[in-house]
Amino acid sequence: MPELPEVETICNSLKSNVRGSIIKDVGVKTKKLRYKIQTRYIKEILNNRIQSIIRRGKYILFFLSGNFVLLFHMGMSGSFSISDLCSQRKKHDHILFTLENLKRKKKVLAFNDPRKFGCFIIVRKEKISCHRLLHHLGLEPLDDQFNGEALFNILKDTHSLVKSTLMNQNKIVGIGNIYACEALFDAGISPQRDAANISIHEAKKLTASIKKILTKAIKSGGSSLVNYKNVDGKMGYFQSKFSVYKREGEDCKICSKKDTKNSKIIRLKILGRSTYFCPTCQL
Numbered sequence: 001m002p003e004l005p006e007v008e009t010i011c012n013s014l015k016s017n018v019r020g021s022i023i024k025d026v027g028v029k030t031k032k033l034r035y036k037i038q039t040r041y042i043k044e045i046l047n048n049r050i051q052s053i054i055r056r057g058k059y060i061l062f063f064l065s066g067n068f069v070l071l072f073h074m075g076m077s078g079s080f081s082i083s084d085l086c087s088q089r090k091k092h093d094h095i096l097f098t099l100e101n102l103k104r105k106k107k108v109l110a111f112n113d114p115r116k117f118g119c120f121i122i123v124r125k126e127k128i129s130c131h132r133l134l135h136h137l138g139l140e141p142l143d144d145q146f147n148g149e150a151l152f153n154i155l156k157d158t159h160s161l162v163k164s165t166l167m168n169q170n171k172i173v174g175i176g177n178i179y180a181c182e183a184l185f186d187a188g189i190s191p192q193r194d195a196a197n198i199s200i201h202e203a204k205k206l207t208a209s210i211k212k213i214l215t216k217a218i219k220s221g222g223s224s225l226v227n228y229k230n231v232d233g234k235m236g237y238f239q240s241k242f243s244v245y246k247r248e249g250e251d252c253k254i255c256s257k258k259d260t261k262n263s264k265i266i267r268l269k270i271l272g273r274s275t276y277f278c279p280t281c282q283l
């Protein structure tokens, strides 16, 4: 499943490729993705301009010139692609937007999703901030409001492990399994620690690690997940740069250079998710 850096990368690609375009046609080739497609609103979004594109958590929102917002989620296997009008449609291209850009050139933006866990919802602008999929979302980790004190306050009132709390979308959005593992390693904090026992000093360190890891991932174009593709259809690769994720049994990049005894990355399950960490560097 794409995490924040992948969605941010997709969002940035969409901004440079389709922002400002006018929706001339919408082809809906499936009745349902994660949710039923509301075809009754389709005619209301025709001839609307895509004014702005933003990311909120792992959702992508197209604000249109009319009264609506298009809300997308990539699910497990969603991707966008842009092609010429005459190009052949690909299998699992479920939603096809014919767009006309500022130079009056037409392109097709396709939302493709083999596993159909993604979503495409048309929401009235006045209802977007209280929409059931968005209203509960927690802090954006790359926003200035997300700082050491904010994370400390989130953690101290939580009765679960620090790693599960980082992945709780009601508290902080967009950090999934990969970047939770990587950020905890970077901060030297064991994923098995109780959230409430993290000190303010550690919370500050962890905040800096989260921002650093996510920013680095965005710069390198997202992660390596098999299904992840950016808008141009290119795969993003970042996996070779992971410090702990999927590195069970391999040498820790820090302590193995110091002749410590337990310098191999280990894996255990936390809330059903494979968690990778170094028992020597992460306390």
Ligand SMILES: [Zn+2]
Residues within 6 Å of the ligand: 252, 253, 254, 255, 256, 263, 278, 279, 280, 281, 282
């Ligand atoms: Zn280590």
